[in-house]
Amino acid sequence: MTEVRFYHNAQDRLEAACAITTKAVRAGHKVVVFAPDASTAQRYDNLLWTRQPLSFVPHVAASSPLAARTPVLIARRAEELVHDDLLLNLADDLPEGYTRYAQLVEIVGTDEASRVTARERWRFYKQQAHPVQAFDLSKGNS
Template sequence: MTEVRFFHNAPDKLSAACRLTAAAYRHGRKVTVFAPEAGQATRFDALLWTFQPLAFVPHVMSTSPLAAETPVLIDTHLEDPQHLDVLINLGNDAPPAFERFTQVIEIVTSDPADRAPARARWAFYRERGLEPEANDLSARERS
């Protein structure tokens, strides 16, 4: 069964996604980052190269010839995901075929425009018999 984890109160969605992606990679997980909005995948790719100057998170777009051997993929459609371990959703809707993944990570900022679709995704997962886990990123920032 898929595990769903929400990380709320993120100051910035893409920066939080970078930190969560790097943490999953350090723990040996394969990660697919779903970035369905125009330009979002490109911005995330660039940020992943620069967010930690001394860290390296190997990643490529899911259409790259190196996708099968790269631990972090950035995918804009999720039509045929290659890694079915961790899925980080950057979209406003529940990702397609989310149940194929071991874990789904949802990131929510404090912006009301981001919170409303997040609540709908929380309800969507609950309606499918899943129990999402809530994680407050602002509490992590204070400690």
């Protein structure tokens, strides 16, 4: 059963995603970041390169020949979701194949549109009997 974690009240979803990714990699997890839109994928990739110059997080596109040896993969299509450890969802809907992951992370911004789609996903995960936890980023929880 996939454990689902919602991190809400993110002032910047991509910054929060980078911080959560860094923490997960340091804890020994392999992370697939699902970012189906090219702009989001590129901005996330750039942030991982620049946000903490002295603590680089190895990452590549899921289609890269180095994917099997890299702890963080950025996937733009559902069929690129190759690891089965931790999936970080940057889409506004459910990623296909999410149930094969041990953990799924959802990051919710502060805007109402982000909250509405997150509530729908929360209800869906609960209906599917996934254990769901919430963490409020405005209170420093991560």
